[in-house]
Amino acid sequence: MTGKTLTRADLAEAVYREVGLSRQDSATLVESVLDLMADTLAGGETVKLSSFGSFALREKNGRMGRNPKTGEEVPIDPRRVLVFKPSQVLKDRIDEALAK
Amino acid sequence: MIKSELIAKLAEANPHLFQRDVERVVNTVLEEITQALENGDRVELRGFGAFSVRNRPPRLGRNPRTGESVEVKEKHVPFFKTGKELRERVDGKK
Numbered sequence: 714m715t716g717k718t719l720t721r722a723d724l725a726e727a728v729y730r731e732v733g734l735s736r737q738d739s740a741t742l743v744e745s746v747l748d749l750m751a752d753t754l755a756g757g758e759t760v761k762l763s764s765f766g767s768f769a770l771r772e773k774n775g776r777m778g779r780n781p782k783t784g785e786e787v788p789i790d791p792r793r794v795l796v797f798k799p800s801q802v803l804k805d806r807i808d809e810a811l812a813k
Numbered sequence: 814m815i816k817s818e819l820i821a822k823l824a825e826a827n828p829h830l831f832q833r834d835v836e837r838v839v840n841t842v843l844e845e846i847t848q849a850l851e852n853g854d855r856v857e858l859r860g861f862g863a864f865s866v867r868n869r870p871p872r873l874g875r876n877p878r879t880g881e882s883v884e885v886k887e888k889h890v891p892f893f894k895t896g897k898e899l900r901e902r903v904d905g906k907k
Contacts, residue, residue: 717854719845724856727845732837734830742830742838745823747861753814755902761815765843766891770903795903797862797893803847804890807866810851811889 721747754795766799850891860898867892 721743728739750760754768761767775791799807814822820839824832846864849856856864869888876883895903 717849717852719849719854719856721858723849724842724845724858728838728841731841732834734834734838738830739838742823742827742835743842745826746819746839746842747858749819749822751861751899751902753819754899755905757903758814760819762819762843763816765847766893768893793904795862795895795899797891797895799891799893803850806847807850807891808889811853811866812887 762800764800764802766797766803768795768797770794771796853889858896860896862896862899863894865892865894866890 721740724743725736725740728734728743729736732739734742750768753760754770757770759767759769771794773792773794776789778787778789779785780787816839820832820836823839824830824835827835846856850864850866853866855866866889869890871887872885874883874885875881
């Protein structure tokens with residue numbers, strides 16, 4: 714466990730290295746991948762990526778919440794949230810890699 | 814939308830690239846995220862979300878059929894937290 718955080722720049726670098734596109738194209742394409750996924754989800758459609766996982770939308774009912782600091786009751790409106798369900802392949806790879 | 818549709822759409826928007834290369838871009842992005850998580854690292858994509866690994870400590874479970882106690886080993890599971898911008902977009906408030 715190295716405790717690193719990867720960003721878009723690291724993904725672009727990997728694309729540059731693995732696919733051999735220009736650095737500019739690599740960075741643009743990484744952004745396009747994320748944009749297209751985000752646009753699809755914002756349009757209410759699920760995104761399923763085999764052997765990685767699926768991003769789906771879930772409708773949450775409204776409920777009464779509580780401000781944990783003041784104890785005050787505050788209504789929480791019904792809302793739509795994004796959930797990521799990792800595939801079995803991804804879960805297995807991570808669990809096996811980190812098991813000791 | 815499934816992966817092949819994502820690739821097809823991206824290829825359409827990037828006519829100067831081979832579809833084969835677009836496919837490799839998508840697979841490289843997913844593979845890079847997976848490898849980072851295998852190393853226990855985080856992947857933070859501002860506006861989109863962050864992938865991390867959560868640790869589930871070992872616990873004593875129970876076989877629901879027999880009621881027998883079983884030891885459940887420690888587990889590492891991938892976790893995604895939606896970024897602020899995307900969270901607001903899917904909720905349609907923005």
